[in-house]
Every structure is written in C-alpha cells, then in structure tokens.
Amino acid sequence: MTSTMTTTKTTTPVVQLQAITREFAGSVAVDSIDLTVRRGEFTALLGPSGCGKTTTLRMIAGFLPPTSGTILLDGQDATTLPPERRNIGMVFQSYALFPHLTVEKNVAFGLRMRGVPSAEIRTRVAEVLDLVGLAHLAGRKPKELSGGQQQRVALARAVAIRPSVLLLDEPLSNLDARLRVQMRQELLRVQRETGLTAILVTHDQEEALELADNMVILDRGRIVQQGPPREVFRAPATRFVAEFLGYENFLDLPGRGPVTIRPEHIGVLGPDAEPPAGGEVVEATVTAVRFRGTDFAVTAAVGDRTLHAITTDETLRAGASVRLHLPLGQAIPLPGDDGAARLGKNPRQECPA
Amino acid sequence: MRGRPLLTAVAALALVFLLGPILLVVAIAFSSGDTVEFPPPGLSGKWFTKALAYQPFQDALTTSALVAAGATLLALLVGIPAALAIQRRRFRGRKAAEALFLSPAIVPELVLGFALFQQLMVTLRITALGALLIGHTVLLLPYAVRVTGASLAMADPALEEAGRGLGAGPLRTFFHITLPVMTPGIVSAAVLSFLTSFNNVPLSLLLNGPGVTTLPVQMLNYVEFSFDPVVAAVSTLLLAATVVVALVTERLVGFNKVFGK
Numbered sequence: 001m002t003s004t005m006t007t008t009k010t011t012t013p014v015v016q017l018q019a020i021t022r023e024f025a026g027s028v029a030v031d032s033i034d035l036t037v038r039r040g041e042f043t044a045l046l047g048p049s050g051c052g053k054t055t056t057l058r059m060i061a062g063f064l065p066p067t068s069g070t071i072l073l074d075g076q077d078a079t080t081l082p083p084e085r086r087n088i089g090m091v092f093q094s095y096a097l098f099p100h101l102t103v104e105k106n107v108a109f110g111l112r113m114r115g116v117p118s119a120e121i122r123t124r125v126a127e128v129l130d131l132v133g134l135a136h137l138a139g140r141k142p143k144e145l146s147g148g149q150q151q152r153v154a155l156a157r158a159v160a161i162r163p164s165v166l167l168l169d170e171p172l173s174n175l176d177a178r179l180r181v182q183m184r185q186e187l188l189r190v191q192r193e194t195g196l197t198a199i200l201v202t203h204d205q206e207e208a209l210e211l212a213d214n215m216v217i218l219d220r221g222r223i224v225q226q227g228p229p230r231e232v233f234r235a236p237a238t239r240f241v242a243e244f245l246g247y248e249n250f251l252d253l254p255g256r257g258p259v260t261i262r263p264e265h266i267g268v269l270g271p272d273a274e275p276p277a278g279g280e281v282v283e284a285t286v287t288a289v290r291f292r293g294t295d296f297a298v299t300a301a302v303g304d305r306t307l308h309a310i311t312t313d314e315t316l317r318a319g320a321s322v323r324l325h326l327p328l329g330q331a332i333p334l335p336g337d338d339g340a341a342r343l344g345k346n347p348r349q350e351c352p353a
Numbered sequence: 354m355r356g357r358p359l360l361t362a363v364a365a366l367a368l369v370f371l372l373g374p375i376l377l378v379v380a381i382a383f384s385s386g387d388t389v390e391f392p393p394p395g396l397s398g399k400w401f402t403k404a405l406a407y408q409p410f411q412d413a414l415t416t417s418a419l420v421a422a423g424a425t426l427l428a429l430l431v432g433i434p435a436a437l438a439i440q441r442r443r444f445r446g447r448k449a450a451e452a453l454f455l456s457p458a459i460v461p462e463l464v465l466g467f468a469l470f471q472q473l474m475v476t477l478r479i480t481a482l483g484a485l486l487i488g489h490t491v492l493l494l495p496y497a498v499r500v501t502g503a504s505l506a507m508a509d510p511a512l513e514e515a516g517r518g519l520g521a522g523p524l525r526t527f528f529h530i531t532l533p534v535m536t537p538g539i540v541s542a543a544v545l546s547f548l549t550s551f552n553n554v555p556l557s558l559l560l561n562g563p564g565v566t567t568l569p570v571q572m573l574n575y576v577e578f579s580f581d582p583v584v585a586a587v588s589t590l591l592l593a594a595t596v597v598v599a600l601v602t603e604r605l606v607g608f609n610k611v612f613g614k
Contacts, residue, residue, distance in 0.1 A: 063514050083517040090518040096511035100533040109529075110519035161519060 012075040014039050014165050014197040015060060020069035022055050029055045031221035037199060042191055044200045044212035052221035053201045054169060060199065061167055062086050074164055089158030093170040095150045097142035103153050104138040110161035128160045131190060148179050159194055166191065166198040172207065184210050205245050209233060217241050237336035248308040259331035266309035267325035268298055279327040286320045300324060375592065382585040389582055400586035410587060412564065413571035420567060421550040424489035425543055432497025433539065440505040458495035466559035474560065481562025488556045493546040500545060504538025537606040544602045548595065
C-alpha cells in the first residue's frame with residue numbers, strides 16, 4: 001500500500017483556504033480564514049465547540065458552501081465543486097457507517113463509485129482492512145462491531161479511496177478515555193504509513209498536541225494562533241490560547257504586561273524553607289488540595305487573586321497559610337493580549353453557532 | 354410479574370377481554386348449527402364452504418384487495434418523498450407540511466368520507482372504485498409519511514454525506530444509501546397501510562356504488578339480513594390472513610418497527 005501511495009513531493013499545497021467566511025442567518029461562524037495545508041502534513045483545528053472548526057472542515061469537504069472566499073484543492077479552485085468530485089476521505093464523529101452493508105462493502109463503497117475493477121477493489125479493500133487490523137471482521141455488519149472497531153472501519157473506508165486529504169471530524173470523541181488515547185497512535189500510524197495529508201477537528205488539546213504537525217487554534221471563527229504544537233504550547237500568543245492549552249495562572253506584571261506561569265513552576269514553600277534565588281515570594285492561603293496520583297494540585301488565594309501550584313507535600317490541607325515562590329523569569333509573556341480584551345472570560349464557553 | 358398479584362390479574366383480564374370475543378367468533382365459524390350460538394352444537398367446515406362460494410363476498414374481496422394494494426402504492430409514492438423532504442430538508446412550512454400529512458389520522462373518518470363522497474362522487478362524478486382509491490390513499494398518507502419518516506429519523510443524517518464524500522452523486526447516494534436504509538420502514542408502512550385500508554369501514558361505507566363494495570362493508574350488509582355463522586367464517590379467514598401477514602412481517606423487518614418504534 002505504501003509503495004503505491006508514496007507522496008510525490010510537490011510544492012503545491014493540498015488545501016488552501018483564502019479568506020473563507022461562512023455566515024448562518026446573520027451570525028458569522030467562520031470569519032475570513034486563511035489556511036494552507038501542505039502535503040503529508042497532519043493539521044489539527046483546535047478550539048472550543050461551536051467556534052468554526054467543524055464548519056471549516058465541512059466547507060473543505062464540500063458539504064457547506066462558503067459565504068465568501070476561495071477553496072483550492074491541489075491548486076485547483078474547488079469552491080463550488082460538489083463533495084463527490086473533491087476526492088476527500090471523511091471520518092465522521094458518528095462514523096456514519098452504512099448499516100445495510102458489511103465492513104468489506106462499506107470500505108469498498110468509494111472504490112465501487114469510482115468504477116474500480118472488482119478484482120482491484122478486493123485487493124485494495126483487503127490491504128486497507130489489514131492496515132487497520134480488521135481483516136477478520138470483513139463479513140460483519142457495523143452494528144455487530146464495538147465502537148473502536150467501527151471507528152477503524154470508518155477510517156479504512158476513508159483511506160481506501162486514496163483521498164487527496166483525509167478529513168477527521170472529532171473522530172475519537174465517541175470512544176472511552178482509554179481507547180481514545182490508544183486510537184490516537186493508531187490514527188497517527190495509519191496517516192504516516194499511507195503518507196496521507198490529514199486535517200483533524202478536535203476540542204481536545206492533548207489530542208492536537210500529540211497528533212499535529214501544525215496546530216491551528218480557532219476562536220469565534222478566527223485563527224488566533226498556529227504553528228508546531230511545541231512552539232504554540234511554549235509560547236501561547238494570548239490568554240485564550242493559554243487557557244485552552246491548560247494554563248491556569250495569569251498575572252499582569254508591571255512593565256511586562258500579561259504573563260502566565262505554569263503551576264509546576266510555582267514553588268510551595270514549607271515554613272522554614274529558603275526561597276530559591278530570583279522571583280518573588282507571596283503569602284497565600286490554601287483553598288483546595290486535589291490528589292492527582294503522583295502529586296497534589298494546590299489552589300491558593302493571594303489577596304483576591306487565585307494561583308495554582310503543584311506540590312508533593314502530603315501534609316498540606318485547605319486553610320493552611322503558605323508562601324508561594326513565583327519564578328518570574330520563567331513567566332511566559334502573552335504578547336497577543338492587549339491585557340483587557342479577554343481577561344476573566346471563560347474560553348470554553350459556547351460561542352453562538 | 355411474580356409477587357404482583359393485582360397486576361397479574363388485571364393483565365389476565367385484559368387478555369380475556371381482548372382475545373375472548375375473537376376466540377368465540379372462531380369457535381362459531383366451525384359450528385355445525387344453523388344460527389350463531391355458543392357453544393356450537395357440533396363441528397363442521399360448511400360455513401367456510403358457503404362463505405367462499407358466496408358471490409358478493411368474492412366480489413367484495415377483489416374490490417378490497419384492489420383498493421388496499423392500489424391505495425398503499427399511491428400513499429407510498431406520495432409519502433416517501435414527503436417523508437424525505439420533511440426529515441432531510443429545511444424549508445419554510447416544514448412543520449405545517451408534516452401536520453398536513455398527518456391530519457387525515459385526526460379528522461373523523463366519517464367526516465372525511467362524507468366530504469369525499471360529496472366532492473368526488475356527487476360533484477366530480479368519479480366512479481365508486483376511483484373514489485375508494487383516492488379516499489383510502491388519503492387515509493393511508495399519515496402511516497406512509499410517519500413510518501417511513503421514523504426509519505429516516507433514526508438513521509444518521511451523516512450517512513448521505515458519507516456517500517457523497519465517497520464519490521456517489523445525489524442520485525446514486527439515494528439509491529445506494531438512503532433507499533436501503535429506509536427499506537424496513539417502507540415495508541412496515543406498506544403492511545400497516547394495506548391492513549388499515551383492508552379493515553376500514555367508515556370511509557368505505559360512504560364511498561361505494563353498485564357492485565363496488567369492500568369486504569368489511571359487505572359483511573356488515575350481510576349481518577343486517579342474515580344471522581348465520583357465515584360472517585364468523587369470513588372473520589376467521591381474515592384473522593388467519595392477518596396473522597400470516599404479521600408473522601411474515603416479523604420475519605422480514607421485526608414487528609416493533611411496524612409501529613414506528
């Protein structure tokens with residue numbers, strides 16, 4: 001399979017969105033997005049639900065026409081092309097397996113519609129089922145499969161047509177937590193082995209961090225930051241991005257503007273402990289201690305401000321007075337924030353669709 | 354139900370009230386006596402022979418079968434596209450359209466029958482068979498729209514998108530995906546529609562003409578003048594046919610689906 005699907009190295013991006021906008025009854029779901037997806041790359045569209053990422057994916061697939069803007073697929077204008085002529089492989093959140101067809105026929109469907117000779121269909125379906133480890137279930141109906149197996153069939157069906165781009169709409173969100181983590185690596189393996197270009201829509205930052213080559217963070221229909229996951233994680237541009245990636249401590253430093261500090265960098269000092277050099281020490285009252293297995297997450301009040309820290313001190317209880325060491329040198333600036341725009345706003349709240 | 358004597362008793366009573374009269378009719382059909390009496394004086398099949406040989410029943414059976422089959426077909430031809438539009442499209446007046454298609458199930462059938470009688474037969478001078486066909490089609494529309502619609506409503510709307518994404522155009526998506534997914538619903542709707550039409554009295558009572566009467570109406574006519582077990586024999590035959598249809602449907606699609614579960 002890999003031999004026939006090795007990526008041809010060209011400079012043409014697989015997907016290009018140019019000023020794509022989509023409005024629903026007056027409200028803007030996607031607001032003038034520009035996005036380039038290169039061949040073989042794994043792109044993740046990450047953001048809170050209802051803020052444009054699924055709408056963007058559906059426009060790339062051709063299920064939804066953009067209100068304005070241009071979609072280029074393999075360099076060709078595909079803005080008004082119907083989905084059946086776009087050569088996209090889509091994995092739906094609900095899997096959308098055809099209930100009246102066996103696993104084998106589900107996977108063969110796209111090839112049949114393309115008029116591939118039946119002998120070739122058989123070998124290609126067998127290859128793809130092998131790839132996802134389901135060859136032994138070829139004769140089953142979808143309802144006779146577990147959630148994880150259905151997910152693999154959906155992936156196999158999308159991969160079988162050798163699409164220009166694999167579109168994944170929250171593909172793992174219907175699986176239980178353990179399986180979800182396993183399937184991430186499975187998804188990555190299939191994408192690497194086939195060399196396919198993939199676009200993943202997710203609200204799960206861990207998933208995006210683990211899978212993506214390029215992580216694109218969306219808020220209210222706009223791209224707020226994009227780049228390799230490590231870069232985005234190390235240098236979130238705004239408080240919204242930082243909060244979405246799990247940062248909890250936000251400070252406004254005189255002369256430096258808004259910054260964030262990771263909880264594990266904040267030291268919880270014992271009564272006699274010498275504070276490390278540099279940074280600042282503040283008096284705080286512990287308001288909550290949560291056991292996390294290997295350590296404890298501490299929430300503490302400093303005046304009217306709340307700080308989050310990590311400690312291994314088992315004796316710490318809510319109500320205790322402690323000193324917190326803030327290593328200001330390790331604080332991450334949030335340059336994209338003007339300081340006021342989004343402070344205090346919960347980024348996970350639903351945006352109007 | 355163990356440990357709930359009251360519930361068990363009520364359930365048993367309900368069963369007796371439901372099945373009792375039916376069993377009584379079946380017993381009388383096999384009677385060797387000349388009047389409707391219970392217990393029957395002896396057993397015989399003579400009333401079946403007589404019922405089957407009775408010309409008006411034969412004609413009425415033909416009419417009933419014709420009307421039921423024709424009206425079922427017409428109701429499905431109108432109802433399936435209507436169900437598709439109501440379930441899969443968003444348009445102004447979607448709710449109103451759904452209500453309109455379900456309304457024949459709410460309007461009293463005698464009122465509907467009288468209105469159709471006046472308009473179709475008196476004003477437009479349509480034949481009794483034509484009027485029956487049209488009337489029954491209207492009567493069956495709610496079932497056709499509702500039951501096929503239920504099978505669509507249960508299906509994932511992303512199925513059609515999956516078909517399109519895999520390279521099937523709208524028409525091929527309909528025939529390869531939508532229609533097969535709807536098939537159990539269509540079969541259920543057809544069975545339910547056929548039985549509803551076949552058993553209908555109020556509409557058929559008003560929409561008939563010389564030599565054109567449905568079987569239930571012909572049975573009513575017969576009972577008005579003669580009080581022998583012939584009608585019991587016909588009823589037993591209808592019952593047997595219904596049971597066969599129910600069993601076949603159960604094997605094909607599962608009977609709970611017939612009721613739009």
